[in-house]
Amino acid sequence: MSINDRLKRPLEYLRISLTDRCNYRCSYCMPKDIFNTDYKYLKKSELLTFEEILSFIEVLNTFNLKKIRLTGGEPLLRRNIENLIVKIKDLGINQVALTTNGSLLSLDKAKLLKENGLDGVTISLDSLKCSTNKKINPYFNLSKVIDSIYIATDIFGFAKINVVIMNNINSNEIFDIVDRFKNLNVEIRFIEFMDVGETNEWNLDSVYSSERIYNDISKRYLLTKLKDELDSTSTKWQLEDYTAKVGFISSITQPFCRSCNRARLSADGFFYTCLFASHGYNVLETLRKSSSTLELQHDIQNIWSKRIDQYSVLRKTSRYENDRESKIEMSYIGG
Numbered sequence: 001m002s003i004n005d006r007l008k009r010p011l012e013y014l015r016i017s018l019t020d021r022c023n024y025r026c027s028y029c030m031p032k033d034i035f036n037t038d039y040k041y042l043k044k045s046e047l048l049t050f051e052e053i054l055s056f057i058e059v060l061n062t063f064n065l066k067k068i069r070l071t072g073g074e075p076l077l078r079r080n081i082e083n084l085i086v087k088i089k090d091l092g093i094n095q096v097a098l099t100t101n102g103s104l105l106s107l108d109k110a111k112l113l114k115e116n117g118l119d120g121v122t123i124s125l126d127s128l129k130c131s132t133n134k135k136i137n138p139y140f141n142l143s144k145v146i147d148s149i150y151i152a153t154d155i156f157g158f159a160k161i162n163v164v165i166m167n168n169i170n171s172n173e174i175f176d177i178v179d180r181f182k183n184l185n186v187e188i189r190f191i192e193f194m195d196v197g198e199t200n201e202w203n204l205d206s207v208y209s210s211e212r213i214y215n216d217i218s219k220r221y222l223l224t225k226l227k228d229e230l231d232s233t234s235t236k237w238q239l240e241d242y243t244a245k246v247g248f249i250s251s252i253t254q255p256f257c258r259s260c261n262r263a264r265l266s267a268d269g270f271f272y273t274c275l276f277a278s279h280g281y282n283v284l285e286t287l288r289k290s291s292s293t294l295e296l297q298h299d300i301q302n303i304w305s306k307r308i309d310q311y312s313v314l315r316k317t318s319r320y321e322n323d324r325e326s327k328i329e330m331s332y333i334g335g
């Protein structure tokens, strides 16, 4: 049985944050001055166990879940996630993917993930210059992340690369990135800098729009439009004469709320219906009650059927500012 929200959007895709911790400190996600040793991260004992995650997926799968993405924080900080992946696949989930900063993706780990059923990997990389990376993320290990992109394409045959473009930070490095990866079987996804959470000092001037990125790339490359999946967040193009594709994720300038079929589960078990949410539903509390599965199913159905989230659309029309509550951080809710 599938369920639709108030805007007729089905619940088909769950993004699971496996941890709110990360070994990197990207300025747009976990600025180092805030996410320091005093920051209150979740304790190990607060994290959902793999069994609890699987119980929740089982409930959600009664609504015909099609895809799961493991994310965070840095999901590869969680030990043995291959044991979780193999069990998610056993539940009959068609597609299981991983978004990672690439720092911990060795060849052996990639093989293990693939053997246990992982379908695809997305790796984040914002610049090929040490000086820019230092500004964005002081702990960045460029050679390790580039290696991980080659490993991912070798083992999975294809990889996505997420590149967050920020005006005057890395907006003049778009060619470098396309040039570097154009002969690989990858989709290079340029993401507009988003106002997720409350700590990244986002403002509209710091956004470099997808349209500008597209125009920049078109000066040197011929781009042919590819068909986008109905629920895709990115619009895809083929770089003519090369294997790589490019994609644009335009949450700021061209919001895609209309087709948003995604829900999120935080590492401590809260269910969110929008990336920009302020409140979630406590899955763990219900899971721990006896006879909880039916109650959980009922609650999720109730929450989703009332869902009207379309934050990015409202942001564009400036209708979200009044009495807005604090948004949850990306590293916690799962990017």
Ligand code: SAM
Pocket (backbone or CB within 6 Å): 022, 028, 029, 071, 072, 073, 074, 075, 099, 100, 101, 102, 122, 123, 124, 162, 163, 164, 191, 192, 193, 194, 195, 196, 200, 330, 331, 334, 335
């Ligand atoms: N740590 C993993 C990684 O970096 O790939 C997974 C979690 S991260 C939160 C998921 C994705 O969100 C990354 O590709 C990252 O670049 C993106 N992201 C984080 N903060 C963002 C922001 N403010 N605007 C746009 N994208 C952002």
Ligand code: SF4
Pocket (backbone or CB within 6 Å): 022, 023, 024, 025, 026, 029, 030, 072, 073, 074, 101, 124, 331
């Ligand atoms: Fe860590 Fe990913 Fe956030 Fe960067 S974007 S700080 S790698 S969670």
Ligand code: SF4
Pocket (backbone or CB within 6 Å): 256, 257, 258, 260, 262, 273, 274, 275, 276, 309, 310, 311, 312, 313
């Ligand atoms: Fe979905 Fe919320 Fe993003 Fe809109 S703003 S696409 S509803 S997560």
